[in-house]
Amino acid sequence: MTGAICHSSEDENSIGIISNCTTGGLRLVNVITRRPNAQSFDGVVQMCINGLWKPLCHNETTDNEAIGKVTCDQLGFGKQRIHSSKSISHQNPGVHLNLNCNGSESSLLDCAQIIHLSKFRLLTCNFNTKVHCSAPPVRISSLTPESVNTVVSEGSYSPVKLTCSATGTLPLVVRWNFLSTNLTVAYLRTFTNTVSGPNLTSVLTISDPSPASNGEYECIVENSHGVTRSRKSIVTIKVPPTIDVESEPFAEEGASAVMLCTGEGYPAPLLSFSKNGVRILTSSSSCHMTSNSVFPGVYRCTLSYSITNVNMSDAGSYICEASTNGTFPVQYKTTYLSVWGAPKVVKKPANTTIFLHPSDSGVVANLTCIVKGLPLPVIDWYRIAEGTLRSLIEGNSEEKRWRIVTKSSLSESTVHSSLLISNIRSEDQGMYQCIGANSLGSVRTEASLYVHAAHSAIIQALPSSVLIEGSKLTLLCSVYHQLSAKEYASFTWTKDDEPIKQKIPFNSVMTFKSISLADSGQYQCIYRTSTGQTLRASINIRVEAHLKIQLKGDSPVVFGHKMWLMIESNKPTSGIHCSVGRLTKDCSSGEVTFDDLSCSIHNIEPYPLSLTVNATSALGEVSLIVRKFYMDSPLLCSVHLINEGITVNGSQVMVEFTGMGPVKYYKCSLDSNRPRLCSSPLVLNNVSGGYHTLTIRPRGCYSRVEKPLSESFMIA
Known part of the structure; x- marks a missing residue:
């Protein structure tokens, strides 16, 4: 530090740079003017240590012009010499420095053999450091x-x-x-x-x-x-932090999602992501200083939060926070991650039993289902009558007793739908189905409504009256009838009007541990009292065969980066979907082609992929096929035969082929002959009899691996 001659406010006989006491700073005290007009000065050197001025102790062995020059330069003076003076008080503590100056340093601290001023020990000075400095011309x-x-x-x-x-x-x-x-x-x-x-x-x-x-x-x-x-x-x-996030990111279920937050400011903002009040990611390393800003020199920091295999629970509000360790108030920015997925049932409608007394009126049945998905599903209600679905449109009965109440929540990706049936009647008994659908798929769930009138019997089929073979079924016969004190009652069962022998006679419950196709039919429960009163209830049970799908013919046929397959099912389905990697197609027509399966392959060997085919029946049953196959890598240039491949007609041979990858041209060779330019279809005339090998090479594929095709054939 350098400066002009001046007097300190603390001591009128001290001179040096006008400043507060800054650790490492110097001043002269006990100043004596040696020449007229203040042309030169003698004085004792003091150094500021931790806010206090302390004498700079002198060791006579350190006398040299270099130390004097640095001292006077730091004080802002000109020519110099250094010497010592006996300390008046031997008890006056001072600063001891081990100095080694060459004269070019800007301050004595640059010469001192110390680590940090806070490590100084103030010891008694035997001699104070004195300098003789001349006033500078400026x-x-x-x-x-x-x-x-x-x-x-x-x-x-x-x-x-x-x-x-x-x-x-x-x-x-x-x-x-x-x-x-x-x-x-x-x-x-x-x-x-x-x-x-x-x-x-x-x-x-x-x-x-x-x-x-x-x-x-x-x-x-x-x-x-x-x-x-x-x-x-x-x-x-300093510049307060500003923050920006990607607006409304979205991802399909099962894919990956990336949310990006950018912050600018000085000092560099510390960015973090949180969800539901819980911090999930913090980073401070991806910052750089930029000139492309309103205020050049600010730090631009980015933070990305990645989610692999996204599911519906990942949807929601994410908050990016920018903090500066208390320099500025914390800044926040919120973004919402939308997860697109096929509908899923969050809450099934409950099986409901309503007991009606003759005096009852205005009783309302409420069946509610909640479906989650994005785009938000559309929910429709159906009633299963005699094995078929009957659409329930709000108010489509004469009395307009049906009402559908729907409430959607985009933030939760859910739709709540309630089917309200007012003035409930016995004929309203049956099975009701809730179906939610969006552009990515559909889902269904169902519940039974039982209406129990006075002096009547009903049969409840648990879990359903339409089942898949092998399922468990329980038939429960319930009677709404008050017996007198001396009456007793019994239950009997029939199927298609034929009596059923029960393991436990007169029981109101019939159980099938594994129902079969032969168990389909009409079941009747007969309730008889000892006084001769009889109540009857019946129900139709339909048992369907397991849904089965299978690949037809040579499916799948892999051709380069393409795949073709045919599928057949043993009964109608609500949709067959085929998936390879992240590619999914509707296969309900029974035939499908995947045009490009190379999107996620990064090696040069034939690459294994898995084909998944699944189908869902009207009852929600799922059938599944999984096949593994190999496909050429997209890093390959390869050749494949098409149509009939190699056709031999006498001594003439015709070959049709195509290439995969950035093939510019082909070279063909027969046996050990020299390769020549060729194209498809390739015709070879006057081929001699015997076995031959045709080799076709893809060329001009840049840095990709060129995989030739070799096929053998025979001329009779």
Whole structure:
């Protein structure tokens, strides 16, 4: 640190740079003017340690001109010599330094063999350090302010000004340094000089302050007699963080999702993602300083949060947070991840039993189902009557007793649908089905409604009256009848009007552990009391065969990066879907072609893939096929025969082929003959009898691996 001669406010006999006590700073005390007009000075050197001025102790073995030069330069003086003086008080603690100066250092701290000033120990000085310095030809009296620490934001900032005051023999030349770089030509920085007699004032103006302006500024004044440097003024411009996130990202279920958050500011913002109040990702490493901003020099930080194999539970609001360790208030930005997926049943409608008394009226049945999916599913209600689905449209009965109430929640990707049947009657008994569908698929669930009138019997089929062979079925006969004190009752069962022998006679429950196709039919429960009263209830049970799908013929046929397959089913289905990797197609027509299966392959060997075929029946039954096959890598250039492949007609051979990959041309060779340019169809005439091998090579494939095709054939 350097500066002009001046008197400290603490001691009128001390001189040095005008400044507060800054650790490592120097001043002269007990000053004696050796020449008229203050041309040279003697004084005792003190150093600022932790806010207090302490004598700089002197070791006579360290006397040298280099230490004196550095001391006087730091004080802002000219020629020098160093010597010692006996300390008046041996109990006065001072600073002991092990100095090794060469004369070019800017401060004594650059010469000291220490790690940190906080490690100094103040010991008793036997000798104080004294210097004899001459006054400089140029004196810098001040550089204000000592530091600038301000905040700028878009539309709200003021220019920053640094003022350097100096005196000396004219003419005086002023230069400014920024981080040791000359600022004579500087973008958005200008300085003006005002001279009055021997005094000069230079004002450096930063018109558009930004973090690019941050650093140390130094005023340098010179004339024909010499050069003087000011102490350094530190400018710190801070910018509050701004934050941005990708708006409304979405992903299909099972795929991957990436959410990106970008923050700008100075100091660099620390970004994090949270969901439901729980922080899930924090990072501070992906930041860089950018000039492409409203305020050049700010840090631009990015944080990406990736989710693989996305499911519906990943949907929701994600908050990106930008913090600066308390420098500025935390900034938040919210984005919503939408997960597109086929509908799924969140809540099934419950089986419901309603007991009707003759005096009852206005009883309402409520069947509610909740379906989740995106795009939001459309829910329709059906009633299963005699094995067929009957659509229930709101108010489609004469009395308009049916009402459908639907409530959607986009944030939860759910649809709540309630079927309300008012003025319930016995004929409303049956099975009701809730079907939710969107563009990615459909799902169904069902429930039974039992209406129990007074003096009546009903049969409940659990879980359903339409089942798949092998399922478990329970038939429960319920009677709404009050017996007198001496009455008793019994139950009997028939199937298609034929009596059924029960393991437990007269039981109201009939159980099938594994129902078969032969168990389909009409079942009747007969309730008889000891007084001769009889109540009957019947139900139709339909048992269907297992859904079976199978691949027909040679399916799947793999041809290069294409695949063709045919499928057949043993009964109608609501949809057959075929999947290879992340590609899914509707195979309900029984035939499908995948045109390009190479999207996720990154090696050069034949690549194994898995084909999955699944079908769903009207009862929700699923049948599944899984096949593995191999496909050429997209990093290969390969050749494949098409149509009949090689056709032999006498001594003439015709071959039709095609290539996969960026093939420019082909070369064909028969046996060991020289390869020649060829194209499809290739015709070879006058081929001799016997076995032959035809080789077709794809060429011009850049850096890809070229995989030839070799086929053998025989000429009779």
